Amino acid sequence: MKTLVVMDSSKRGLKTSDLELLGYLEEKGFEVSALALGEEPENFKKDSLPLNLKSFFFHEDLSFYNPLAYVEVLKKQLQQTQYSLILSTASCKTQDFFPYAAATLKAPYINQIKNLSVEKDGSLKIIKSLYSGKLLGHFQIKKSPSFLLVQNNQLRGAWKTGGEPIALDLVLPKNPIQHLKFKRPEKQVQDLSEANIIVSGGRGLEKPENFKLLEDLAKKLGGEVGASRAVTDAGWQPYSRQVGQTGKTVSPTLYIACGISGAIQHLAGMQGSKVVVVINKDPEAPFFKKCSYGLVGDLFVLLPKILKSLE
Amino acid sequence: MNIVVLIKQVPDTGMNLKISEKTLEESSLKWVLSPYDEFALEEALKLKPLLNGKVFAISLGPDRVKESLLSALALGADEAFHLLASSPLQDPLTVASILKNKIQDLPSVSLILCGKLAADQNDFAVPQMLAQLLAWPFVTNINHLKYESSGFEITRECDGGVEEVLKAQSPLILSADKGLNQPRYPSLPGIMKAKKKPFHLVDIEETEERVQLLSLSPLPKKEEPKILSGDPDEQVKELLCLLKEKEKIL
Numbered sequence: 177m178k179t180l181v182v183m184d185s186s187k188r189g190l191k192t193s194d195l196e197l198l199g200y201l202e203e204k205g206f207e208v209s210a211l212a213l214g215e216e217p218e219n220f221k222k223d224s225l226p227l228n229l230k231s232f233f234f235h236e237d238l239s240f241y242n243p244l245a246y247v248e249v250l251k252k253q254l255q256q257t258q259y260s261l262i263l264s265t266a267s268c269k270t271q272d273f274f275p276y277a278a279a280t281l282k283a284p285y286i287n288q289i290k291n292l293s294v295e296k297d298g299s300l301k302i303i304k305s306l307y308s309g310k311l312l313g314h315f316q317i318k319k320s321p322s323f324l325l326v327q328n329n330q331l332r333g334a335w336k337t338g339g340e341p342i343a344l345d346l347v348l349p350k351n352p353i354q355h356l357k358f359k360r361p362e363k364q365v366q367d368l369s370e371a372n373i374i375v376s377g378g379r380g381l382e383k384p385e386n387f388k389l390l391e392d393l394a395k396k397l398g399g400e401v402g403a404s405r406a407v408t409d410a411g412w413q414p415y416s417r418q419v420g421q422t423g424k425t426v427s428p429t430l431y432i433a434c435g436i437s438g439a440i441q442h443l444a445g446m447q448g449s450k451v452v453v454v455i456n457k458d459p460e461a462p463f464f465k466k467c468s469y470g471l472v473g474d475l476f477v478l479l480p481k482i483l484k485s486l487e
Numbered sequence: 488m489n490i491v492v493l494i495k496q497v498p499d500t501g502m503n504l505k506i507s508e509k510t511l512e513e514s515s516l517k518w519v520l521s522p523y524d525e526f527a528l529e530e531a532l533k534l535k536p537l538l539n540g541k542v543f544a545i546s547l548g549p550d551r552v553k554e555s556l557l558s559a560l561a562l563g564a565d566e567a568f569h570l571l572a573s574s575p576l577q578d579p580l581t582v583a584s585i586l587k588n589k590i591q592d593l594p595s596v597s598l599i600l601c602g603k604l605a606a607d608q609n610d611f612a613v614p615q616m617l618a619q620l621l622a623w624p625f626v627t628n629i630n631h632l633k634y635e636s637s638g639f640e641i642t643r644e645c646d647g648g649v650e651e652v653l654k655a656q657s658p659l660i661l662s663a664d665k666g667l668n669q670p671r672y673p674s675l676p677g678i679m680k681a682k683k684k685p686f687h688l689v690d691i692e693e694t695e696e697r698v699q700l701l702s703l704s705p706l707p708k709k710e711e712p713k714i715l716s717g718d719p720d721e722q723v724k725e726l727l728c729l730l731k732e733k734e735k736i737l
């Protein structure tokens with residue numbers, strides 16, 4: 177089954193989850209090619225590139241909001257090669273243009289995928305997350321090509337290196353949307369939905385300054401800081417950090433919840449996490465029923481100790 | 488200039504969702520307006536006086552979605568269109584093309600507001616697919632909108648909390664993120680008036696879907712929670728040991 181993995185490229189390089197998805201598909205024996213799209217990474221030529229990275233397209237216009245440009249590049253690729261599957265991991269960017277591309281080709285589209293397999297009759301079986309991560313849906317697709325977006329940190333494998341991709345030469349359509357400016361947060365962070373480790377804080381942190389504790393731990397672990405709605409509503413953290421039913425749905429390998437009670441609306445956004453550590457001083461906090469490891473105690477005592485032990 | 492707002496009714500995902508075979512057990516459900524659609528509706532109501540037009544609320548779904556449309560009318564939408572589907576649809580492209588057929592019939596619509604994703608399927612797709620079918624420009628995930636005579640100034644959140652400020656002209660499709668506005672509450676006079684507003688029941692042609700739902704299942708059972716005992720030092724030591732040795736994370 178000819179498969180195209182679309183890899184998001186930024187100044188920092190190719191997106192890790194996309195590389196891991198490529199590795200996973202290689203391991204499972206898919207006939208896979210990859211296409212890198214976006215901004216030119218600062219270290220592109222020096223890095224050892226994935227073996228199956230066949231082509232790339234970097235253009236200044238792709239650093240601005242420009243979904244139709246992405247669709248155009250994909251369309252051109254699909255005219256050259258008959259891919260059955262077009263895959264990537266879900267991000268702000270891919271979720272924006274994949275549905276449009278699918279509609280262009282009247283093709284099936286599925287988002288928030290946790291697992292996929294090809295059946296003997298060539299049909300696709302897909303397991304996806306539904307209802308903010310509370311249930312799984314088992315889907316079948318018989319039509320190709322299909323446009324599929326996989327949740328971050330779900331399908332992971334080691335990719336082979338040694339690729340010598342070629343640069344695509346394309347004329348992009350005119351962008352109907354005009355870019356005015358970017359507003360960057362004080363420190364640029366990874367999107368929560370992509371983070372592999374999340375350290376989240378709730379009302380138990382007592383005041384915004386105390387989030388420093390979580391930031392230190394997140395930094396140490398190479399993760400990101402999340403928050404409960406009590407925290408974002410109070411303005412202690414921006415909405416982009418909120419996890420839950422009305423915030424981000426996250427699927428990290430490790431989720432550490434500090435001073436969060438574990439309301440069902442919070443759980444709705446993080447149940448796809450692999451390992452969940454809960455730190456709460458109330459032994460009756462509902463979160464303790466939904467965790468892997470629970471530490472009953474004061475977070476202001478426990479967090480500094482964890483940090484110290486990691487030194 | 489008239490505004491269309493697309494609303495979907497979804498189960499309250501804050502409740503316990505029980506499965507009966509392929510579908511959710513209806514008796515255990517509370518139906519609500521999908522959270523992001525509340526922002527879309529509020530924004531339509533705010534823009535209405537500026538654009539000097541009407542707000543048409545449209546929902547595709549079974550009988551029960553009438554409730555959501557009535558609450559949209561109570562909040563201030565002018566007309567409601569209920570596109571009656573006999574069974575829930577799984578394929579966002581099918582949904583988008585049914586919606587498109589209706590929207591095309593409506594007079595002088597040049598703005599369509601949607602939620603960025605529906606809380607049931609989490610597809611994040613219908614607005615963009617509709618944009619493709621109508622050949623209109625679109626911006627997803629917006630958290631700020633300002634109308635000026637020269638067009639719309641739009642802010643959208645990209646990955647990692649970076650925001651991009653954009654300018655676009657109508658016709659336009661926008662999908663709302665949290666933070667766009669603070670949705671209003673219905674008033675008693677609003678609820679009374681809603682009953683007198685035009686409510687159109689529209690039949691649709693059911694078409695084949697490209698994706699089929701075979702079954703639903705709960706999340707795989709996780710191991711029983713392990714509560715670490717001892718004094719804080721012992722708890723921390725055991726936790727780090729588990730994360731290192733057992734989970735191989737650190």
Ligand SMILES: Cc1cc2nc3c(=O)[nH]c(=O)nc-3n(C[C@H](O)[C@H](O)[C@H](O)COP(=O)(O)OP(=O)(O)OC[C@H]3O[C@@H](n4cnc5c(N)ncnc54)[C@H](O)[C@@H]3O)c2cc1C
Binds near residue numbers: 377378422445457
């Ligand atoms: C429609 C709707 C949507 C919602 N969406 C979301 C959502 O997306 N995300 C979300 O998070 N919530 C959401 N909520 C809110 C949710 O119901 C809870 O109110 C919220 O999650 C509570 O936040 P919290 O756990 O931080 O605060 P609390 O419930 O107040 O819990 C604070 C916890 O901190 C503990 N604590 C206090 N001090 C310490 C200490 N020193 N050390 C250790 N522990 C301590 C306490 O024991 C307590 O358990 C939603 C609610 C509704 C109605």
Ligand SMILES: Nc1ncnc2c1ncn2[C@@H]1O[C@H](COP(=O)(O)O)[C@@H](O)[C@H]1O
Binds near residue numbers: 521527602610611
């Ligand atoms: N059945 C529907 N009826 C009306 N609007 C819908 C429907 N499905 C999706 N939408 C709109 O499209 C948005 C995104 O939904 P989705 O692509 O399903 O995640 C929703 O927030 C609604 O605004």
